Amino acid sequence: MRTTTFVAVVTEGIALASEVIEGAERIHAAAAIGSRQLLAHEAGRLSHRAEAARNEFRRFAGGLDE
Secondary structure, X not given: OHHHHHHHHXXXXXXXXXXXXXXXXXXXXXXXXXXXXXXXHHHHHHHHHHHHHHHHHHHHHHHHHO
């Protein structure tokens, strides 16, 4: 069970890294066209996803301790 949880954490980490790259690309594109509204929207979306991921990792880490 521990190995399964560890694999899930690594898999989630890889998925999150991909999301961060995509989010950064969207933020860069919004900045390039000078859209403050789009820039704020994309930054907010990435921030909310990061918060959700932090909570998921905490839950996974709790599972590793068991």
